[in-house]
Amino acid sequence: MSEISGAPVTETTATGPRRDSSAGSPPLLEVSGITKSFGHGRRRLTALDGVDVRLERGETLGLVGESGCGKSTLARVVLGLERPDAGTVRFDGTDPFTLKGKELLAWRRRVQMVFQDPFASLNARMSAADLIGEPWRTHRDIAPTAKDRERRVRELLSLVGLRDSDAHRYPNEFSGGQRQRIGIARALALDPDLIVCDEPVSALDLSVQAQVLNVLSELRERLGVSYVFISHDLSVVRHVSDRVTVMYLGKVIEHGLTEDVFDRPLHPYTAALMSAAPTLDVSGETRDEEIQLRGEIPSPFDIPSGCRFRTRCWKSEAQCAEHAPLAITRGGAADPGREPHEALCHFPLGTGPRGA
Amino acid sequence: MKPSTLPAPAAAEGAALEVEGLRVELRTPSGTVRAVDDVSFSVRKGRTLALLGESGCGKSMTALSIAGLLDPVAEVTEGSVRVSGTDVLRLSPAGRRKLAGPGLSIVFQDALTALNPVQPVGRQLAEPFRIHRGLSRREAKEKAIELMTRVGIPEPRLRARSYPHQFSGGMRQRLLIAMAVALDPDVLIADEPTTALDVTVQAQIMRLLRDLQTERDMAIVLITHDLAVVAQRADDVVVMYAGNVVETGPVHEVFAHPRHPYTKGLLDSVPEHAVRGRPLPAVPGSPPELSAVPSGCVFQARCPLAQERCAQERPHLVSVGASRSAACHFSEELDRV
Numbered sequence: 001m002s003e004i005s006g007a008p009v010t011e012t013t014a015t016g017p018r019r020d021s022s023a024g025s026p027p028l029l030e031v032s033g034i035t036k037s038f039g040h041g042r043r044r045l046t047a048l049d050g051v052d053v054r055l056e057r058g059e060t061l062g063l064v065g066e067s068g069c070g071k072s073t074l075a076r077v078v079l080g081l082e083r084p085d086a087g088t089v090r091f092d093g094t095d096p097f098t099l100k101g102k103e104l105l106a107w108r109r110r111v112q113m114v115f116q117d118p119f120a121s122l123n124a125r126m127s128a129a130d131l132i133g134e135p136w137r138t139h140r141d142i143a144p145t146a147k148d149r150e151r152r153v154r155e156l157l158s159l160v161g162l163r164d165s166d167a168h169r170y171p172n173e174f175s176g177g178q179r180q181r182i183g184i185a186r187a188l189a190l191d192p193d194l195i196v197c198d199e200p201v202s203a204l205d206l207s208v209q210a211q212v213l214n215v216l217s218e219l220r221e222r223l224g225v226s227y228v229f230i231s232h233d234l235s236v237v238r239h240v241s242d243r244v245t246v247m248y249l250g251k252v253i254e255h256g257l258t259e260d261v262f263d264r265p266l267h268p269y270t271a272a273l274m275s276a277a278p279t280l281d282v283s284g285e286t287r288d289e290e291i292q293l294r295g296e297i298p299s300p301f302d303i304p305s306g307c308r309f310r311t312r313c314w315k316s317e318a319q320c321a322e323h324a325p326l327a328i329t330r331g332g333a334a335d336p337g338r339e340p341h342e343a344l345c346h347f348p349l350g351t352g353p354r355g356a
Numbered sequence: 357m358k359p360s361t362l363p364a365p366a367a368a369e370g371a372a373l374e375v376e377g378l379r380v381e382l383r384t385p386s387g388t389v390r391a392v393d394d395v396s397f398s399v400r401k402g403r404t405l406a407l408l409g410e411s412g413c414g415k416s417m418t419a420l421s422i423a424g425l426l427d428p429v430a431e432v433t434e435g436s437v438r439v440s441g442t443d444v445l446r447l448s449p450a451g452r453r454k455l456a457g458p459g460l461s462i463v464f465q466d467a468l469t470a471l472n473p474v475q476p477v478g479r480q481l482a483e484p485f486r487i488h489r490g491l492s493r494r495e496a497k498e499k500a501i502e503l504m505t506r507v508g509i510p511e512p513r514l515r516a517r518s519y520p521h522q523f524s525g526g527m528r529q530r531l532l533i534a535m536a537v538a539l540d541p542d543v544l545i546a547d548e549p550t551t552a553l554d555v556t557v558q559a560q561i562m563r564l565l566r567d568l569q570t571e572r573d574m575a576i577v578l579i580t581h582d583l584a585v586v587a588q589r590a591d592d593v594v595v596m597y598a599g600n601v602v603e604t605g606p607v608h609e610v611f612a613h614p615r616h617p618y619t620k621g622l623l624d625s626v627p628e629h630a631v632r633g634r635p636l637p638a639v640p641g642s643p644p645e646l647s648a649v650p651s652g653c654v655f656q657a658r659c660p661l662a663q664e665r666c667a668q669e670r671p672h673l674v675s676v677g678a679s680r681s682a683a684c685h686f687s688e689e690l691d692r693v
Binding site: 066067175176177178205206207208209210211213214217218232234235236238239240258272273275276277278279280281290292293296297 | 411524525527554555556558559560563582583584585587588589611621622623625626627630633635636637639640642643658
């Protein structure tokens with residue numbers, strides 16, 4: 001795995017030694033072959049079907065896909081809230097699902113979450129200081145005395161751009177953006193290595209979104225935290241992510257460096273997603289032929305045979321219904337100068353002179 | 357063919373909807389606040405005007421006052437709303453009901469709450485034909501099925517008997533659109549019609565709206581907070597902030613050269629053109645509470661150009677070019693920032 005430019009590589013963090021992402025050191029997070037289904041008997045919903053995800057330290061992985069693609073289930077598995085049916089999760093080399101008791105508690109500190117809706121995710125009857133400090137009631141050794149807690153709350157507030165005096169205010173006294181900052185401070189309270197952000201800015205007004213995105217990227221620089229960043233807003237994902245994973249109906253259908261995935265998508269679904277997202281371009285020229293997908297996402301109770309995207313794909317042929325496509329790779333072993341860029345498709349784009 | 361239920365001789369040439377000096381006040385426990393302040397715009401047939409702004413800016417309140425659906429705590433205190441020449445604010449309830457459908461209709465954001473959960477969708481779609489056109493049950497049902505076909509619902513005859521919860525989000529939005537266009541309205545208000553939908557479905561719905569608009573020559577008022585949707589789908593834009601219009605004009609001109617610092621701030625904070633890894637140019641702070649809108653310029657607290665004059669004197673919308681206006685004392689200076 002080669003180093004990508006622009007990724008901050010610090011030698012150490014408060015939580016332990018940090019190595020660059022050169023070959024040899026295990027990635028912070030490695031999810032392989034995860035399968036998870038819900039329900040029982042014949043009516044089973046397959047939410048994840050053999051999902052692989054990798055995240056290096058200090059990096060941000062963008063997770064993209066439409067509702068029902070399994071991205072939130074994947075987030076829950078990464079957080080240890082949902083035990084997969086098959087496959088393994090390795091966090092810094094250890095499988096969290098094998099941990100028990102104290103070890104499990106210690107592990108939970110390392111992965112935290114920022115929720116979508118800062119109006120619903122904060123208890124209205126707790127002050128900002130109580131909300132931020134609540135995790136320390138479980139993880140007692142982090143800030144054992146009242147003095148420690150007070151000092152730490154002040155630090156955290158200033159990290160996310162709030163004032164000391166905000167500590168004793170209640171959620172209803174804050175705007176949406178400020179509430180989301182409290183949510184972030186709370187996630188940081190346990191000094192995690194990884195924060196899963198599930199649509200962290202989509203409930204916020206546009207002029208405030210940018211502020212919160214800036215806070216998140218600043219924290220990455222300063223603390224070296226890694227993010228799994230779930231969003232349906234492609235322009236946001238493009239801005240924050242080093243690598244992007246695109247999901248469709250429980251499978252990862254494309255993965256690669258952000259530039260590769262956005263500028264040279266291999267999978268027709270990725271291309272369609274990009275094309276469907278409206279852009280700010282008002283130059284008056286008509287855009288490149290818009291890719292129009294037929295229909296909607298099939299029910300996860302009844303996944304199409306072969307390639308699961310074939311029912312909406314304009315390139316599909318008989319072969320797509322018969323065989324599930326294998327991963328095709330650009331770069332990587334075939335082209336050692338480039339990062340691997342993978343997709344699951346029989347007829348990937350860009351096989352001609354620079355496709356769609 | 358359009359059934360004309362309204363006497364509309366005074367209609368200005370082509371203007372399907374004219375809003376003038378609209379002011380809406382809300383009664384709250386702590387006093388009266390102004391949610392919409394002196395809002396004016398007009399839309400011609402076949403054109404789309406976007407009301408753009410963040411939550412609380414008054415865009416939905418404006419739409420609801422046009423449609424006569426304001427909550428009882430809110431009241432239109434000034435201004436006029438003309439649909440094809442008729443001042444709808446002065447209509448009797450019966451007159452309004454007559455207008456709702458053929459004159460003006462609305463597509464709501466959340467299709468699940470806008471549809472009746474305990475009635476088959478076919479019956480709901482047939483209702484406008486029964487009430488406004490006096491069609492028989494059977495004729496109305498045929499009309500409903502025709503409409504379902506038009507908005508792209510597969511197997512409409514079968515699906516007419518289904519209930520709203522049996523449809524996907526995108527299909528429900530199609531049903532809602534079908535209901536809104538059933539009587540060929542002159543004006544269609546679309547309140548965040550795609551916000552709850554996935555991008556690929558969003559694109560389908562916006563395309564459907566555009567096709568219906570061309571086909572039926574409707575004026576559309578598109579209410580949204582999404583700049584990209586405005587850029588792609590609207591002809592003209594009205595940018596609102598804290599109940600006030602801060603800028604108006606043709607979308608391609610406003611977005612290419614904004615003349616109000618708020619519009620510029622919004623456009624700059626979209627990550628689309630930003631360099632990855634660099635901080636986004638964010639607008640500092642957040643919009644004022646409606647109860648605490650400052651007396652001068654509404655945007656002064658967050659504005660990079662604010663000076664003393666902005667605190668004392670509220671800027672009026674003034675012309676800043678052909679069919680463009682902005683409410684800023686220093687809009688000239690914006691180009692140089």
